[in-house]
Amino acid sequence: MKPELVRFGVAIEPRLLEQIDYLAEQRGCNRSELLRDLARAEVARSLVQKRVPAVAAVTLVYDHHVRELTERLTNIQHELEDRVRSSMHVHLDHDHCLEVIIMRGRSDELKAAADKLLGTRGVTHGGVEIIAESAMAKGGSAPSDHAHAGHDHPPTHASPSRKRKPSR
Numbered sequence: 145m146k147p148e149l150v151r152f153g154v155a156i157e158p159r160l161l162e163q164i165d166y167l168a169e170q171r172g173c174n175r176s177e178l179l180r181d182l183a184r185a186e187v188a189r190s191l192v193q194k195r196v197p198a199v200a201a202v203t204l205v206y207d208h209h210v211r212e213l214t215e216r217l218t219n220i221q222h223e224l225e226d227r228v229r230s231s232m233h234v235h236l237d238h239d240h241c242l243e244v245i246i247m248r249g250r251s252d253e254l255k256a257a258a259d260k261l262l263g264t265r266g267v268t269h270g271g272v273e274i275i276a277e278s279a280m281a282k283g284g285s286a287p288s289d290h291a292h293a294g295h296d297h298p299p300t301h302a303s304p305s306r307k308r309k310p311s312r
Contacts, residue, residue: 154179184279191251191276198251199229200274202258204243205236210266214241217264221245224257240268251276 156164168178192198208214221228227249234242245261247254251274258272 188276188279191279192255192274193251194276195250195252197277198249198254198274199277199280200247200249200254200258200272202245202247202261202272203270204245204261204267205269206241206243206264206267207239208241209239213264213266217243217261217267220257220261220264224249227253227257 164175164178168175171178173181204217206213206217221231224247227247228245229248230246232244236242247257249257254274255272258274261267262270262272
């Protein structure tokens, strides 16, 4: 069932409207869908400023020859315990690696963790995308139980806590 839509008028400068239309054409959507996407993105950004449940993707590019860098990055992730949900490590070339770390927790804690990871000596590029869980659900509430192709699972926050064994 499609959500109900409300029509309203917006006053906008002609040049900005041209830019919006161009962007909509580039994305293959109409003006209304583009404005809805932009509004959703801004609402999600504003929610992250609060201390709310969120998910984050941190992307790091680093020189793995920097002394003890991989150990420092691993230790930071272990300190985050169950907030780190998954990570992927890719060798880009002889000197550089790419790591993507998926986290779940309170938005302010995820931002602080991302800042620590990104600020680690030897990390040359990177970024973080933090999304409030309430921005992902219809009606503005947190995600609930849901199913994926052939398997059901409860939301992660309801699952038992798991502890990682320290690396040796």
